Amino acid sequence: MSQKRSIFEEVSHDQKPEVRTGVxxxxxxxxxxxxxxxxxxxxxxxxxxxxxxxxxxxxxxxxxxxxxxxxxxxxxxxxxxxxxxxxxxxxxxxxxxxxxxxxxxxxxxxxxxxxxxxxxxxxxxxxxxxxxxxxxxxxxxxxxxxxxxxxxxxxxxxxxxxxxxxxxxxxxxxxxxxxxxxxxxxxxxxxxxxxxxxxxxxxxxxREERDLMQARRVREKKQFGLATGWMHFAFLQILLGALVAGIDAGRSYTDWPTMGGQFFPPYAFDIEPLWRNFLENPGLVQFIHRMSGYLLFAFGTVAFLRGRRSVNRTTRSAFTAAWLAMILQVCLGIAAVMTAAMSHVAITHQLMAVALFVLIIRARFAAAYPVSTSVRG
Structure with a gap:
């Protein structure tokens, strides 16, 4: 039978109860x-x-x-x-x-x-x-x-x-x-x-849910908004690229930066009715894809410059990685045009679109849930 212990009895420091935390x-x-x-x-x-x-x-x-x-x-x-x-x-x-x-x-x-x-x-x-x-x-x-x-x-x-x-x-x-x-x-x-x-x-x-909840409070709104627009713009460009691939428009004009020796391709509205040209006319479809690419590059550069102003190193790195991927993608797009969409160049261009899209999403996430760093870090 166990003996009663006084409430004033000292407890030995050697007998510490086992505590399990974080289960x-x-x-x-x-x-x-x-x-x-x-x-x-x-x-x-x-x-x-x-x-x-x-x-x-x-x-x-x-x-x-x-x-x-x-x-x-x-x-x-x-x-x-x-x-x-x-x-x-x-x-x-x-x-x-x-x-x-x-x-x-x-x-x-x-x-x-x-x-x-x-x-x-x-x-x-x-x-x-x-x-x-x-x-x-x-x-x-x-x-x-x-x-x-x-x-x-x-x-x-x-x-x-x-x-x-x-x-x-x-x-x-x-x-x-x-x-x-x-x-x-x-x-x-x-x-x-x-x-x-x-x-x-x-x-x-x-990342842990608790960490995400804390990071959400210091969301970098400017960078997040620009990354969101960048993501949607890149998605639109991917859809336009699919329209180019669907009618082999990438093989219709193989000079760059001109198209058939001029800025705007000839015979761009020859198909009747007019709206079909935007889906089926190789020259017009490729022209739209090119112009959208230039605008995307400009918008992405603005987003990158804003991202570089973040106080968080992870956010800056994420925007930089996405911008560098975009530069490479532009070069691959030009190469695809000038090689008449050779298979290995075209498939590399498509896979690079995957990398760019994911890296933009990563930059958007970094702005939405910034990883805070100390001044020293």
Whole structure:
């Protein structure tokens, strides 16, 4: 039987109770890390998807599969009869009859594999999202308030699959040799929306919620506003680039800084009705993309100069990185024009657009949640 102890009894300094602190915070940090690594994997897959999609477009492979089979289409042709069946379906569409009638089955296989790979990469992304989301949910690893955000990414991915087929279907109709450029722009635009959303979430999960709440109070409003405008402007330029790619406008005028030896391209409004020129006239579409690029560079430079005035080193570095990426992207754009959009230059230009877009988002995040540094630091 234990003895009663006096309330005046001295407690030895050697007998200190065991105190465990930070258990809840540690669990939260673990959950945030798990979701963040899952999103980083999705981010890498989406970047790969944009790259493969760009090469599929450059190689004119996007119409090689003329049916939408979300599940059964995961399997490629397994024998000669299956290959012949797929080839015969391709032979029925205008792209073959009016442009690629020279193709033999061996030629068809080379474009089929690119489109098959593109679609199956999309299936892989969907599977990684589903396994990650439901696995983290079952394990209780999704932090409070993040379930809807994770569902949003999955919903956008599902919508992207539907838009992908909507795009392909536009190229199967009479008189169409490729997909409609505005549908291609919609498809690429949504890919960048998904990429941007994941990027923002990864940045949020990279810091503690408590830290974010404190940083939000000292938001750098001027830099944040300019970075937001820069991000939207870059997104618009990406859409215009998709319109250029959709009609091969990048191969229509290969001189720079002029177009056909003059500032404004000739025959810019030859298509009737007038509005179609803004989507289908190669000279006008490329001209708009060029002018928008110049304006974007000017706006980005203003944002960079304002960002360099931040008192926080992390913010200054983020704006500098985005501005340097923009300079490189301008050089790649000029190179794409002067090489008539050679495949390796064009795909590098597209992937550089990914890097630029993400770096602008990073600069915007740095202004929204500045990392304070001491005067000495």
């Amino acid at each position: 809840i915070d540690g669990a939260r940090r673990g959950s945030r890390r798990a979701v963040r690594w899952w999103l980083i994997l999705l981010f890498a897959l989406v970047v790969a998807m944009i790259g493969v999609g760009g090469w599929t477009r450059l190689s004119d492979s996007g119409l090689s599969i003329t049916e939408w089979k979300p599940i059964h289409g995961a399997l490629p042709p397994m024998n000669a009869a299956d290959w012949q069946s797929e080839f015969e379906k391709y032979q029925q569409i205008p792209q073959f009859t009016e442009q690629n009638s020279w193709m033999q089955p061996s030629d068809f296989k080379s474009i089929y594999w690119w489109e098959w790979g593109h679609r199956n990469l999309g299936r892989l992304i969907g599977m990684v999202w589903a396994l990650g989301f439901f696995g983290l949910w079952a394990a209780g690893k999704i932090p409070t308030g993040w379930k809807k955000r994770c569902v949003l990414i999955g919903a956008l991915g599902g919508l992207q699959g539907a838009i992908g087929w909507w795009m392909v279907a536009s190229g199967l109709g009479e008189g169409m040799l490729s997909v409609a450029s505005y549908r291609l722009a919609t498809h690429l635009g949504l890919a960048f929306i998904i990429l941007g959303t994941i990027s923002w979430y990864v940045l949020l999960l990279g």
